Structure formats: structure tokens, C-alpha cells
Amino acid sequence: MPLHRAGDHTIIFPNRPRIVESASVVGPKEGRGPHADGFDLVLEDALFGQESYEQAEHAMFQEACERCLKKAGIEKERVQALLGGDLLNQIMAASLAARELSIPFLGLYGACSTMAESLILGSMLVDGGYASPVLCAAGSHYCTAERQYRFPLEYGNQRTPAAQWTVTATGACLLSEDGPALARITHATVGQVIDMGVRDANNMGAAMASAAADTLIRHFLDTGRKPGHYDRVITGDLGQVGADILHELMAERGYPLQEGQYMDCGLSIFRKEDDVHAGASGCGCSASILSAAILPRLKSGAWRRVLFMATGALLSPTISQQGETIPGVAHAVALEGGKD
């Protein structure tokens, strides 16, 4: 049986699975950002009517999935798999949502790379004829991430300039083998875990940038493409520091990313005056921007080809406190406009 592969790290999807619908649910701060019009639901309150922020994160995850299915006009009973995750310990937001949705569930953890991870595995299921339609989702919540990774919300401390702001957002995509497509998934490059010795948990952009560069270069080597092949090369949440490092690394290795052709979701979700230092982070960052800004442009034809690469810092407070360095990972998914 022939392998559907290009090179050592890249998968080719011969049937080009379709993203037929998507939805996003975001918090109030995200809803004031430049992509405000693209989100399906902007919460008035980050608690979303729940008892705790963890429950709010779960409710947002479920809401994004349900809205996606509603927009697609598909009953949840017809969905054959739900792939997704979040940043909570034991990925509880996704697990609780899966309990309510009653869709066969494969829980994923790739830190902030989870959206790309779910798209890749979902595409494999669809392309291989194992499941269709498949729901892929990822989310994060500022208030739960703060207490898990840092301090209580009301604790008064200063952030360093390289620190990033975890977004309160969930994005979901429905993948299918047929039907009208927003976009089609043609290739995917699964990233290796790269660790270049960054120990500063407040500089996750630096921890992820080397993994981002590694996956991008492997993708270009495997496919024989150059960055210019894509209308946009889009990273998940490198932030300002990570994006600057990525630019240098790519130029050094002969694949410079041109200005106006590169975009980082973490640098585009908030406004300049929002005081988020180096930018945004969190699973929900790339997931919600994919739904709110990337897929609509692929659908309209404004962009024809996009390389969507979500980046994750595989960080645990316990291991970090024990002095371990922060491994990074990045997964790339090549998307083409759904028109053809």
C-alpha cells in the first residue's frame, strides 16, 4: 500500500478533505479586537453564566461545537468523531463538552498547537474513509490558564515585556468528505518537539519559535515549495518575540518570510492598546482566528493558499519549577480555497 507522503515529515491528502463549516466563541476582550465581526459569539462576561471559569471554558467549547453543527445544518448524532483539547489539566473543558455532545471523542493535548493537531488527525480520518463528518475544536480561557500556570487573577504583579496573554476563545471546524467547502486540506507537516534550552516561562514565543522554524523548513523541503507559494504563512501564537526570532531563523536558512505574507494569530487578535505585551497565546487563539479570519478569506477567494501552523509550548508549571527547559512543537496544515 503506497504511503501518502512527501518527504520524511509531510502527509499528502489525496482526497483533500473539506472544511465545510466553522464557528468561534470568544470573550469580551477578544470581541473588541480587529476580528470582532468574524466571531460567531462574543461573551459579555467571561464567566458565561457558569459557577467557575473552568465551567465557562467547558461551556464555550460546547457552544462553539454546537454552533458549528447548527451552521452546517448537521445533527450531532451524525458526527462520527470529535477531536480536540484545551489547556486545562486533563483537558477537562473538551472532555466535559464531549460528555454533553455524545460524539465519539478523541481528546488531544498539544498545548497551543492543538487546533492544527486536531485538523491533521481529523483529515486523516476523513481522507482514509474512517469517519465523516468529523468535528475538530480547541479552546482556552484566560482566567483558568492564569491560575493554573501563574497567579490568582486579582494578585497584583507585573508581567515582563515578553509575556503573552492567554485568549478566552474556542474555535471549531467541521471536516467532511463531501459538501460545499470553505477550504480544503491538501498537506500537513507534523512537527517534532524541539527544545533550544529556553527556561523562561514568561517567554513562550522564544520557546516555540525554533519549533516553528523547524516545521516550516521541513514542510518546504518535503514539498519543494517556497514561502511565496502561499498567500499567507500563518503561525498560531508566537507573539512579537517569537515572530521576530522566526523571521531571523527563516532568513538564515534561506527561506525568508516576506512582510505582508506572514501573519501571527497572536499578534492579530487584540488591539494595540490592550496592553498584552508580546501578544496573545492559547489554543483558542489560532482556533478562533482560523474560523473568524482565515477560512472566510479562503472561501471568498481573497486568499487561495494558506499554510496554517499552530505552535505550542509544552509547558507544565511543575516541570518548569524543577528546572526543565520548555519544549516547543508546531504542526502545519496547508489549506486551499474551497472554490474548485
Added chain:
Amino acid sequence: MTEKNMKPDAKEALKRYAELVARLTPKSKLGQGCLRAFWVGGCICVLGQALTDIGTAWLQLTASSAASFASITLVFLTALLTGVGVFDRIARYAGAGTVVPITGFANAMASPAMEFKPEGWVLGTGARLFTIAGPVLVYGVSASVILGVLYYFIRW
């Protein structure tokens, strides 16, 4: 990562990456931070002194009771401002200006008390009340015990 087992060129790559990160990571604005900490922290101290003077002049308290009165009032104000969600904004601006006075300690106690309430009074608030202030207490009390013992033997 086990740096010991690394090849020399891998070590070199790590070193080069660390230099790249150091070059592209923006530094904290030290001068601005000091200035803000100075004026906000100074104002808190002025408020504390005013409370002490009020205690001795108007409330006829002894010097040590007046100092306690000032501390208690500052702790109360901080807890109140923490509760209404304002204190963290002041602290984000002032940095050490709010951390160093007793306001920092009060905030470090009040914020986990609120944060961990959903996990219950015992395993939430009770167990995690000292997550931030705990180390300060442990080492503060330990240091005072050691100094107390030293002072007992070495008197001058």
C-alpha cells in the same frame, strides 16, 4: 535536557539560540519601573504615616497601637480594593511600589482566598490561602528565629 551528553555543535547551536533570544527579547523598563514604584510606594507610606499620626493625635493610641492601627487599615483597604478588582491594576502600574509595603502581603492573601473559592472552603480557600504568602512567612519566621537565637548569644 541533558546538556552533558550533547555533541559540541549542538551545544554551540543552543548558545547561538540563547544569544538570539537575548537580543530579540525586549527588556523591562528599569527607570520607569523604579520611578512608578517610588511615587506610588511613597504615597502608600505617607498614607501609613498619616494613619499613625491620626491614631496618636486623635484616637489617643500609644505609639505601638497607632502603628497596628495603620497596618490594619492598609490591609483592609488593600483587601477591599482586591475584592472589587482594582488592586491588580494599581499593582500592574506600580510594581514593587505596592508589593513591598504591607499592601503586597494583604493582596497576596486576599487574591488566592477569592480565586480558589470554587473548590470549596476547606480544599480551596483554606488549603491554598498561603500559596503566594506562604514562602514569605516560612522564610520570614525562620530568619527571625535564627536572628533571635544569634541575638541571645551575641549581645552588645
